[in-house]
Amino acid sequence: MIAHHKAYVELLDRFKHIALLESIEEVLTWDSRTYLPNCASEYRADQIALLTGMAHEKRTDPRIAQLLNELDADSINTEDISVEAVNLREWKRDYDKQVKLPKQLVEEKACTAVKAQSTWVEARKTNNFGAFKPWLKKTLDLNHQTAECLGYENELYDALLDLYEPGVLTCDVAPVLSQLRNELVPLIQSIAGSSKKPDISILERETSKSAQRNFASEVAAAIGFDFNQGRLDETAHPFCIGLGLNDTRITTRFNENYLPGALFGVIHEAGHGIYDQNLPKEHYGTPMGQYVSLGIHESQSRMWENMVGRSRSFWEYWYPKACEYFPVLKTVTLDDFYFAINEVKPSLIRVEADEVTYNMHILIRFELERAMLNGDLSAADLPGAWKEKYRKYLGIDVPNDTKGCLQDIHWSGGMIGYFPTYSLGNLNAAQLFRKAGEELGDLDDMFQAGDFSTLKNWLTEQIHSQGRRYRSGKLIEVVTHEPLSAEPLIDYLKTKYMPLYGL
């Protein structure tokens, strides 16, 4: 039994210790994004760098290689999905990656991320791309170095993408995004040509922050986010983060003149949170207790946000409650509300984009970061290139960088190669959601009756409880019995939006 092998037990201990250390780093990260005083960011960067360095040292301890060797981790059958085989395989993969990165680079990346992020927060507030530019340059440089250290199949970008979506290559993603564009641009155009338009002014009626917070919290709890193991806080850019066992926190931003922002933001982050909270706790700190990839993570958030949260059946259940929280909605019919929250319209802000245009936002970021990384685009030219692409792909003018290239937190956090996972998330979500409907029966009937736990439990069983047992592509195949394809997403979008717009 590998499980009782001394070397395996030592590895378990080591990785649980590393998880403990890294969870502390997550507390510092969460705090630095929510509540850190202005002047404290330099010292916080030192605190984070200390932990990052310590964790990196432990992750790259040659003893690990020795133990993996002793257990013959290299020769594990790739079809073996026992707990021990999964852990050993993934430890091996992580170790091989980690040892390629010098400690100094890892520490500098962590340190830079904190400083860049606090600069970004100000730069975004004041529409000052110039202030952020040197940090973007530095971030690109550090990512360039990272990719060189890790090695790559075809291009630098491959190495970075693999950090977020193990096993997926740039040349896998690029055509899928193009396919989506080819299929969706005509749909977007048809919709634009439709005379049916929702009245979205109803969503701009003033609703208090506290009512928004309370309603969103009630919804989040109802779909399965456990507030005894989590929290909701307020930040400029919403995110979800695990700070340790039984501690998963989400954030949102409130706009009293735009109800859907925080509401769907919370449902989205709660989707991430539910995944995190339902990973197998007994495996916490080991691959079997970890998420598969960002594309799988995002499938959970996008499914809850859009396929559930923007469905008509969902609102048949929630709308009466919403009208109690927000009396300004009492004069609005459910049909009008449903149409308004599903408006399709090219827009500036990714996180507020509708389901149909969303992937265009991703395509733009993917192309820009890939170009910057390859040296085809300089950091200084980013704002111009951003504006050009928005004009080209979405037909809209970007009035300033705050609503343009400064809107997302990712680059300031050092993350290049992350954006494509959002589109992978949408694709995964559509394919999983279709399968759930086939297996569970009519999901709309359930949502209408306020039953969200049937779907949530199915996701826990199929996805959450699996930890890193499979790579993302394989997991989708195991669950849906088909390889990932763009068809379910395109079909879902057409089925939903064509009738809505009378097409």
Add this chain to the structure above:
Amino acid sequence: MIAHHKAYVELLDRFKHIALLESIEEVLTWDSRTYLPNCASEYRADQIALLTGMAHEKRTDPRIAQLLNELDADSINTEDISVEAVNLREWKRDYDKQVKLPKQLVEEKACTAVKAQSTWVEARKTNNFGAFKPWLKKTLDLNHQTAECLGYENELYDALLDLYEPGVLTCDVAPVLSQLRNELVPLIQSIAGSSKKPDISILERETSKSAQRNFASEVAAAIGFDFNQGRLDETAHPFCIGLGLNDTRITTRFNENYLPGALFGVIHEAGHGIYDQNLPKEHYGTPMGQYVSLGIHESQSRMWENMVGRSRSFWEYWYPKACEYFPVLKTVTLDDFYFAINEVKPSLIRVEADEVTYNMHILIRFELERAMLNGDLSAADLPGAWKEKYRKYLGIDVPNDTKGCLQDIHWSGGMIGYFPTYSLGNLNAAQLFRKAGEELGDLDDMFQAGDFSTLKNWLTEQIHSQGRRYRSGKLIEVVTHEPLSAEPLIDYLKTKYMPLYGL
């Protein structure tokens, strides 16, 4: 030059590294008292224990003894107050203490504190002493062990008191507290016999949490608390904590039907915060950048809270502003408000006690924890003994444990021997405040004109900037040219309260 000696430079590096590590622990502590989800406290305890253990290991590294030895730290002239002499002397003191404590005990204390505290929060809410009792027992046991490890002059309690107030013995504190009691009980009785009574119902008029928060924040900023290097949050038990360089956070609790609670709580914690924020930053992480003792820390908070914050001149400046924040005060005269916030009346809650009766609350806690530690009182008998003492010393009945022995956070946090430092704080504050008046001129004129920086700057120069250059008793002597005495406090209280009550 010691400053350039290789051994000294290595010690500096080592202790700055330890400070970095310990500051991370403070972030976890702050978070666990403010925002930690219910279910996460066990894992949080593990996180904290990990850091505590690591810091303890580094603090007790034999290399430190070797370096101190190399620099002859033992033979430094006690009169030498150069930066290097102070650092070496205090490092030596700390090291000698630390090596006496086994790592396992240190970790268990840290771990127990987190669990005990989360139990206490619930126990306090539900008036359930039974739930907290086993944790109190364990805390006493761990403190007993700590004292035995450290060694003591006359009794176990000495070893614990010395942790918070270096160099002070139980037999120094006990008579001072008795002296205060002997002097103040007649004053309390005279006041009780006075026909003049404030109308405190004016303080119970409803005022919103947000107005309270905004006003208290404005006051805190005006007296010198820098919100760019700090925050204000909400907790059951108010506290102040440093989370690293330029990061000092205070907390309070709001009661919409009792204005002074949060208001003076914030001024109190801001007083602590101002001390922390004005320690010499260039010495951060070394004794020269650390506070002297809790009795000195408390002198800063109590001075701002009471001697400044409850003075008539302070309110001559602030009252018009207060009336804008709290329109319910517009029908109340300044005289009536001033009298109300200075009501003297035996009461149940320490942190809400007036200046005159306050030290009785401390005496009670001091006697009870000393008795429990010595084995003269069992944890199970605490609630009864608590009630008895309140009847005896303050003449009041304690209706339940929530308002009795469960009210304070200290014991749940593992701190025994801490309470006397509050009274030492009052004594220090009175003696320093008298001296400030002698040196700076009429403080009332300054307060009335909204000038709080003259006093704040004097405190920074005299106290904050000194770090741990002197022990508390010596510092008071250096600044005031007199040894600590109860006379300034007694004089201050009589001068303020006798006219107020027409005596």
